[in-house]
Amino acid sequence: MEISKDKSKNIARHFADYIDSTPIIIPTALKVDYSPPALIESFSPSYDYSSDSYVLEIRPVSAEWLHRIRSRIINSITPIGMIYENNGQWLKQEIADTANDFFDKTSDVLPAEPFIYSSRKGSLVAEYKSDFGTMTNIISQDKVVIFTVIDNDIIEKSFPLKSDKYASIRKDLLSLVNALNRGNHGEKVAAK
């Protein structure tokens, strides 16, 4: 069948009118909420959920006192423009950063809220006390030395402060803190 030129023009015009006037219905399941790119970025973590590294990034629940220690450290950083003088009142930025990172990653396995001060060398010293002894952390720029004194016995451990070492630091801290809470003689706990 042959369609004349005019008739085909009419059919085309009617079809175009029909398309224009008919609303396009998209199934709800296919609808996508539009958000500006910046917003999408802020809500999309850059982690690869399927990889193991994401699992390692999950942070433990922080200790209740962590925010106080953080603010004490931050408020003690030598102000910009002021020459650092090691008189016990100020901390170097690098030491403060390392210490904050250490507390961020270990606060849940530390014995209690520490008392902090600066050593004469500029390291941050954190002192803890428990029923059966004491713990002292000396945090310098690249390592932490942990002294645990239980029933007059000193356990000295030193760890380099690198991100891949925190798993072992946490493990050792946990066993030290357990010993601190228990004492060298388990029966003491029962006697309490």
Add this chain to the structure above:
Amino acid sequence: MAKRWQPNSTIGKNEAIGRRLFDEPMLIGATDQPKYEGILLRHFEENRDNELSVDRLGQSGINKKVKKYLQQRATNAAKGFHKQKSFNGWIFVQKQALELGYKGRQFPTLASPITDGETEIDNNIYHAHISLSDNSEIDAFYLKHIFTTKGKIENSDTNSIQGKSRTSIVLLSYLRSLYNLLRKKNSDI
């Protein structure tokens, strides 16, 4: 009157070796933290060199005359810091406790009298020192442990004098207010 004890060039094993305790500044942002009851690591660190200064306080305990001699020097030293400090006394142990050390860490103490001071008060015939390793923070921890577990604290006399004067001030202000009250009552009548 008995003479003050004159120390030998070698330190006897029972001699009282004391480290001066000055008040130490706290971190500027951490003034809100609860007071720490223990002795700070800073007390066993030196700013300048690897020799920890100590005083020989007596042959077998605290010698009162030696303490008086050293008290003046320590108070003087407290004023000489960049920011003036107060001298609170000494923490002391017997020399043999330092020699014995802890698990192989020993701290031999050597007499090092200061005799070339500009004035007499700059001299200290009872001065001695403990040699520290390159890792002075670790040494400081062990020294703190030895001094706190085997030693005692000897308060400075200044503290008790200050204490008395504080009491006197409180008493005086109380009497003054009582006097004012009585005078006011008399004038009312």
